[in-house]
Amino acid sequence: MAANDSSAHINNDRVILVQVFISFFFCINFLLITVFFMKDFFYTTMRYIFFALTLMSDCVILILSDVLLLLAYFHFTIQMSFCLIVYVALSLYTFVTPVTLTVMTLERFVAICMPLRHGELCSTRSALHCILIIHGVSALPCVVFLSIFFASANHSYYTQSVICSAENFILHTLQGYLRSAISQLYFLTMCIVIMFSYFKIMKVARAASGQNRKSTWKGLRTVVLHGFQLFLCLFQLWCPFIEAAVLQINLMLYINVRYFNYIMFILSPRCLSPLIYGLRDEKFSVALRRFVLCGLYKKH
Template identity: 30%
Template structure:
């Protein structure tokens, strides 16, 4: 996406940045509403399921903000390598956190359905926060490995220069490519196997259960299926460069448009899935959202009426 900046006119560049910025703001506002409801009601903060869910939402907000900011920066001001590395630290770390968080949520649903008597002891809020810290530690480690390779292969003058801030431009050695492929394969293999195993276990539990337990197991099974959909979308961000190469080779005149659509489909719009899939589907979350915002609308109407005073009736109304 960033490599096309020099081929764009001022109007095209403004249009692209405006679309990305507008969509990013809209999605962050939607996500922010769920974060606000979470911190407004302590009932969510005492449930490890919602702790993991809101962590996923906040992570998506950070990832979306940095992605859009990075796109705008590459169109406006040159970025030094040191500043670019800081932005890539946030970008690559949050990008790896999403699939790991999905795996953690799937395991929590598995324990709730298949080990209900042990769920309260195993899945606690304290352990959820400890798991989040572990996810951050695992996700940030590959960045420092890439940075050490960069320090070993590049001269000191490289870090004082400017560069197009895109991972493939900064980490462009064969060692970086090998390291990146290895991490991606290990990461997604682990998450994919976790989702498959938990889904099969919950599927068997749903067939063996009856009544309300069967409905609960069915909901958990559907949730893990949605985890799988999100994982596939996360994988699109890694294979999108190869798709872009093929599409650009087919239609080189539409290169900048292809890169924009690819960025929106793999980097921006997927950040809207978390609130839509979990917040809207979850009865407790959706009921609190309706209750809170309907109460806000009702109170604003009452304030407006009290400010203007009661409406005077005309003589015709009394007659």
């Protein structure tokens, strides 16, 4: 009995900690999105448009993952059809952030290695086209995965009440293998793009001098941070396999590993975007400070 009470207490603390964590970064993201729409320079510049896209994508992930956590914690069931909607949104935006980070890395590559063509290739119009492409590429794994589900599930399956999770949509082993294969392909492609951009920018950085050298090295550090954030985002694609293996060993260990994976590979990378662009970027940080200070001034 005491062991069960202790386990419940630990779970309570973890859920409360997640609520604080998510609330804090959701407020920061919302503040940054507000600042983004306040100056036309930001929403007419490609890298800031992509930055806003990652913030919005991260907000969706933070909210929906937290909703699923709370539903599971309170053992609250919902209809399979509603769970399907939540899963589609989660699946889409799980890929939107890493794909956008890859595109942002390419934008830095063009800005540093092809400065004369940057204005032509990285216009606002191009950014809007890229957003459509990003969502199309991000939706592909979900479309393939759910196509098998739709072909197999009967009508009564959609009316069942379940605790919502991705596992509810795996009706065949093939789906798991297919999802894994597509995820690995995405991971490999994005890694190649990141490494290609890194080495090209490194080459330019070594040859640059003066102010150009400083700007180039700053761009290189941004690429490295994108690479680290991308690694955390994509590592979550391996988490189900790790958790399935741990479940065979010990249930309590499985719960601990799953909680660690949730914090480390789902929530953490979604909270790095404000640090990489919101605080490191000089123009954005200045606009943010002005907005916050003006808010405090008006309040007084």
